[in-house]
Amino acid sequence: MSGVREGRRRVGPAVRAAAGRLRRGWLPVVEATLAATVAWMLATRLVGHPQPFFAPAAALIVLGQARGQRIRRAVEVVLGVAAGVLVADLVVQALGPRTTWTVFTVILLTVALAVAVGASSVTVVQAAVSALYLVVVSPPTESLIPFRFVDALIGGAVAVVASQLVDARRPLAPLVAEFRHTFRELAGVLDEVADALDHADDEAALAALDRARHADAGVDRLRDAVQAAGEALRLNVRRRRHLGRLRSVAGSIRQIDYAVRNVRVLARAAVTVTRGDAPVPTDLGAAVRTLADAVRAAGDALAADLNGAEETADGHAARADAAALAAVRSVGRLFAAGPTLPLALVIGPVRATAIDLLRGVGVDDDATVLSRVDAAVTGPER
Incomplete structure (x- = not known):
């Protein structure tokens, strides 16, 4: 019984601390959930993309940045997706999808290209993830390239709008x-x-x-x-x-x-x-x-x-x-x-x-x- 009581004494403060953190941070949770869901709905119903992975992903990535950097990050996410899709398409056409050499080559070229142009770490990661997703999960075709780009554009735009709604009336x-x-x-x-x-x-x-x-x-x-x-x-x-x-x-x-x-x-x-x-x-x-x-x-x-x-x-x-x-x-x-x-x-x-x-x-x-x-x-x- 003493062990149970000791466990309760330890769990109680941890639960209260977690509840306190949730009370203070509930707004970003709701913001991220709604933004990702809205981005998914716009990509599926407005664009007609059956698998708009990059729309909610881009929204979450942009919202994960500090306020004041989200417009820039939204642009970087869109550029990263575009670069990743382009590299993946060229490499798959040359080496074929879902092979070890294709994965190796796509990651190497995507990261090297992003670093060479001075891209931020967000752009580097987004470009590599975008390219890798298209190689491993859904190999690109001619019709897929605009879908991925537009998905990222939708997700980034939704995230920027969502981040401003809370402070729209009193931004200062x-x-x-x-x-x-x-x-x-x-x-x-x-x-x-x-x-x-x-x-x-x-x-x-x-x-x-x-x-x-x-x-x-x-x-x-x-x-x-x-x-x-x-x-x-x-x-x-x-x-x-x-x-x-x-x-x-x-x-x-x-x-x-x-x-x-x-x-x-x-x-x-x-x-x-x-x-x-x-x-x-x-x-x-x-x-x-x-x-x-x-x-x-x-x-x-x-x-x-x-x-x-x-x-x-x-x-x-x-x-x-x-x-x-x-x-x-x-x-x-x-x-x-x-x-x-x-x-x-x-x-x-x-x-x-x-x-x-x-x-x-x-x-x-x-x-x-x-x-x-x-x-x-x-x-x-x-």
């Missing part, structure tokens, strides 16, 4: 949500660092550092979300006017990336400070917490800018500006009161993060940002 909404999530996560890291400094807790500082090391994934998701939003806007004629807004925000991602790296450096410095023998200055945690407020305000500013709320974005940007400079002033005063190596390790990333935030929200030009931050480090509050 996923990007706005990703911006908010990334900045909340970064601010959360800074809050944990501040708590660790307040209590001189080296274990808490190590936990904050571990969390900071995973923040890079947020920047990668932001880049993917920008690509996806750009693709959605280009396909949506009525909303293409938002492309300029998207470009202005996309330019901030580099500064966000720098900010994430500097926060990681700051978390590492906090570990050094909390593990040292010297007492942690009482205002150091407050300064880092103020920097967290600046991060939140910067995220709100960029999200509002994407939503077209310019006045709201300006208000959040002003809050980010004030909070970032306040954090720099606080650590500057601490450093002036008694410069030590641990404090020097902290003031650098606080200053650098403040610069990244101010550049990201675009309040001033770069030279002005540097001058204002340097003045905040060494001078009194203005």
Whole structure:
């Protein structure tokens, strides 16, 4: 009985985890299922192909790519099918179908041709699979060549349309949500660092550092979300006017990336400070917490800018500006009161993060940002 109970204890969390993943990822499952089914129906009923293997296959391949890359992948799938069919037809005519030498020659020539023209891995695989299918399963004839090509075209087109339906009304909404999530996560890291400094807790500082090391994934998701939003806007004629807004925000991602790296450096410095023998200055945690407020305000500013709320974005940007400079002033005063190596390790990333935030929200030009931050480090509050 104990073994059964132990098995249930192990299975229960696994089932709950699987159910959670399904709740979060149900949309791609439905999207892929419907797209493949629709592609099959169009190929059989519209084109009249009795075995439209490449229609649902192309739909699934395109949908398997990240958002923002699906138009390009759809074109690559169609080209891959065309290349594979052409090679397979020529080789079968010369060597006959379903022989070892035919399979060897088709794969060799198809892959070599795709690599020689600089095709992506998706195109290489699709060309090879298309050629191999025609050689082994259904040897091509003159009438089969357009069928396979049209099947791939249908599947790719259905996948592109399906991928845009969810975000058709609000194509920028996923990007706005990703911006908010990334900045909340970064601010959360800074809050944990501040708590660790307040209590001189080296274990808490190590936990904050571990969390900071995973923040890079947020920047990668932001880049993917920008690509996806750009693709959605280009396909949506009525909303293409938002492309300029998207470009202005996309330019901030580099500064966000720098900010994430500097926060990681700051978390590492906090570990050094909390593990040292010297007492942690009482205002150091407050300064880092103020920097967290600046991060939140910067995220709100960029999200509002994407939503077209310019006045709201300006208000959040002003809050980010004030909070970032306040954090720099606080650590500057601490450093002036008694410069030590641990404090020097902290003031650098606080200053650098403040610069990244101010550049990201675009309040001033770069030279002005540097001058204002340097003045905040060494001078009194203005």
